[in-house]
Amino acid sequence: MSASQSERRPRGKFITFEGIDGAGKSSHIAGAAALVRGRGLNVLTTREPGGTALGERLRELLLHEAMHVETEALLMFAARREHLERVIEPALACGDWVICDRFSDATYAYQSGGRGLDKTKFAQLENWVHGQLQPDLTLLFDLPSSIASQRIAAQGRDLDRFEQERAEFHERVRLAYLERATAAAQRIRCIDANQASEKIKILIQEALIKYCL
Ligand SMILES: Nc1ncnc2c1ncn2[C@@H]1O[C@H](COP(=O)(O)OP(=O)(O)OP(=O)(O)O)[C@@H](O)[C@H]1O
Numbered sequence: 001m002s003a004s005q006s007e008r009r010p011r012g013k014f015i016t017f018e019g020i021d022g023a024g025k026s027s028h029i030a031g032a033a034a035l036v037r038g039r040g041l042n043v044l045t046t047r048e049p050g051g052t053a054l055g056e057r058l059r060e061l062l063l064h065e066a067m068h069v070e071t072e073a074l075l076m077f078a079a080r081r082e083h084l085e086r087v088i089e090p091a092l093a094c095g096d097w098v099i100c101d102r103f104s105d106a107t108y109a110y111q112s113g114g115r116g117l118d119k120t121k122f123a124q125l126e127n128w129v130h131g132q133l134q135p136d137l138t139l140l141f142d143l144p145s146s147i148a149s150q151r152i153a154a155q156g157r158d159l160d161r162f163e164q165e166r167a168e169f170h171e172r173v174r175l176a177y178l179e180r181a182t183a184a185a186q187r188i189r190c191i192d193a194n195q196a197s198e199k200i201k202i203l204i205q206e207a208l209i210k211y212c213l
């Protein structure tokens, strides 16, 4: 066995954080990454839409320009294709872990659940862009949209196109996430986001240790 073969690390784990806007997922990504790093593993944190130079430009359009729902879905998957090619796949292949703020479950929840994109079209795009690849673990932050919108309002910042949507939209997104969690129960762990951050941090640590570390 050559030196490079013996040093080859096992493929990294792909972890995603999901939930409606304001559910609190982004607040926990750095802590999750620190836990993984503490085990001596390399970990990269990234986000969607975004994560590459082109993806970040697409993010600007997606968050601020009105467009047809199918354009929106196609651009989400275009940004994802780039992200997979340039960031996610190379990192996983060399043994690094990737923690991503949203992935295709968000497209299912927002574009199909929220906006009404045909689920068959979603499935075709998902299959085209990432085939059998799915996250090893998805942490779904579940919260009623009324509480999430209060959290966002308390931040006192300008709202993007999705955050400006009505409560009914966010409830449809939430239900679609829960539907997806039922359909992929082996991968998606639901976290009650209506509790103190310290308790949520412990639940995340438990899930990472139980399913990935
Ligand atoms: N458990 C919690 N209890 C109360 N407030 C929280 C909790 N977790 C996060 N917050 C606050 O809620 C707001 C939204 O949190 P965060 O940005 O992490 O949410 P998010 O799900 O990533 O939202 P978005 O998808 O819109 O970026 C922040 O101001 C954050 O401090």
Ligand SMILES: Cc1cn([C@H]2C[C@H](O)[C@@H](COP(=O)(O)O)O2)c(=O)[nH]c1=O
Pocket (backbone or CB within 6 Å): 021, 047, 048, 049, 076, 101, 102, 103, 104, 106, 107, 108, 110, 111, 162, 163
């Ligand atoms: C990946 C993805 C994202 N969105 C929406 C959801 C959010 O409102 C914004 C940006 O995400 P952030 O967590 O607030 O940074 O984009 C979407 O509609 N579809 C997707 O696939």
